[in-house]
Amino acid sequence: MSITRNVNLKWISAGIASAAIAAISVGSISAAHAADPRAELFQKFQTAVKGKTVAWVPVWLGVLESEWTRVMKAHFDDYGVKLIVRDPNFKSDVQLQAVSSLINEKPDILIVQNPTTTLLARELKRAMDSGIKVIQVNMASNQLTDAYVGADVPKLGRMLAEEVVKTCGGGKGSGKVAILQGEATAAYSLDMTKAATEVLNGDKSIKVVSSQPTNWDANKAAEVTTNVLQQNPDLCGIFSVWGPQTAGAAQVVKNAGKQGQVKIFVASDGQPADCDMVEQGLFTKNLSYRADTQGEAIVNAVLTLLQDSRPAGTTQLAYYTTNYWVSGKDDRQYCFVVPKE
Template sequence: MRNRKVCSVVALACLMAGLASLPASADSKLKSSDELYNSYTSATKGKRIAWVPQALGLPLTDGWTKEMKGEASDLGMELIVRDPNWSTAAMTQAVTALIAEKPDVLVVHNPNVQLLARQLKQAQDAGIYVVQLNMVSNQKTDAFVGGDWKNLARGMAEDIVKTCGKDSGKSGKVAIIQGELTSDVSILEMEGAKEVFSQHPEIKIVSDQAAMWDPNKAREITAAVLQQNPDLCAILGHWGPMTMGAGQAVKAAGLSDKVSTYSTGENPQMICDAVKDGILTKYWSVDNEKQGRDAMLTIKYLLQMKQPPGTFKLAAYSPFEVITRDNAGDGLCWR
């Protein structure tokens, strides 16, 4: 990162030196700062963004909403929010109704890869830019902003192999707790983890169940798995707040020093607290507030490019941090 910043400074200095040597006639052809700013604001001011998460009231979706709402307000844009509160029927109805209202941009948080596929194509056909946030549909649209879930799962699986695999002296038994089986996150994380585990026959998946993003369900699943497998070595969960339920079951069974609990997702303070308290062992974190800003940046690019919806298929994959007990107090989570 430091090298990138140095190169940027050098490039800027070279550019400025080159501009200083331009004749007045060439310089006059360049857009002034005011013209550039006016072009930017004319492309964004007054535009309407429709946002449909799976549900509000979560650190994940509330963090995105806060960032998008704040920046939209600063730019004179309107953010229209619909909360289906986990209901797929309500989500489908909300998206269908919004298409009829013709916002400039539609942002969705897909619960699975198929549910909104038809509506997302309809939105683009109606002249609406579509940005998919964190979980992508089978219907690819103008942009995706979210985690690189497959590679994050590879990282978790590789760590599990080190902890539970050959010469570890442990059972090699692993339980997987998925979110929704047909969600993009669960599909990609399963692919990434199994690519690693398939190379290590000593790793045995003794349970693979979906908790539907519910921490209470994750706790119930884990309690039952521990009864059947008291020598369980690790749990790999597909979303931090859900997996905290699994970690609580491990703690209640008095096995926190024997069972490692891994997960991934957003980075509110409760995640760092869970790692410090031993509810989660390691956590592959993406900054969802920054994702909200990335979503808005993507929206601004689409509006300024002024190309028909469907022209581009952009992607912005979020960087990640691994949170452990050693660094959980280092400001890696937001309050």
């Protein structure tokens, strides 16, 4: 009787021990699953991002803006974010109407490219007041918003102007320089022109003989350059705030037989045509901020704001993109490649 009882007790003890071990093992596995930090992090990301809506209103869908849009769409499709695009085709009234309409549709994020410092200012504030987070790209408004993505525009102006001084200052030519602005009331043009002018005026050997808006138009730039060359046949340099508009000016210089004599320095978003102009000797130097990398920065700004629980209008983040000198074919990597359809 005692032997049987001892055997039964041993089996009972063994069973209890096994059950305890099993319970501990199952509990450990469950706890491990419940506290997996990487899984929790991804779930938080999915919750914050997936199914959200981003509205995008550029000034138009040119080469630059199309590249931004391409990069955004590729990422947003992957993350499950809906992208709404409105193209005003360079019509300010249409852009203002598009922004106003989208605010009423309540997207989670509104992205804009401002044609001037004032056109969209009130609507951007209204968007934030209604709970929509706002990102401005490359051309800012007087109204600060949740984030800015783009070039450090004054720095672009200073860097380009310093190159002009090195080339045309100190008796290395007439010292005469013409500035080709963009749209007269666009922050990008205003800020770059102001910074460049300060550098140029700081050198007594440099004389700014013209500083005129071109409205981002190559034909207008050609007209301005034609007049400047007629009045200043010994012009040493041209400073332009944007590559594509400068194509017209470069052609005028070439037709006048002054290619290589009149040095042309341009700020560029990295369009392939701007690299072509450098390689053909039509541009002297191109300072590129690469639209494709700016597109990546726009996506990062969107992801940051979607994961930030603070309400619209409480942050003022900045994502400044890096500038790259393009002076020949060896620098081709600093211009983006437009994908074939």
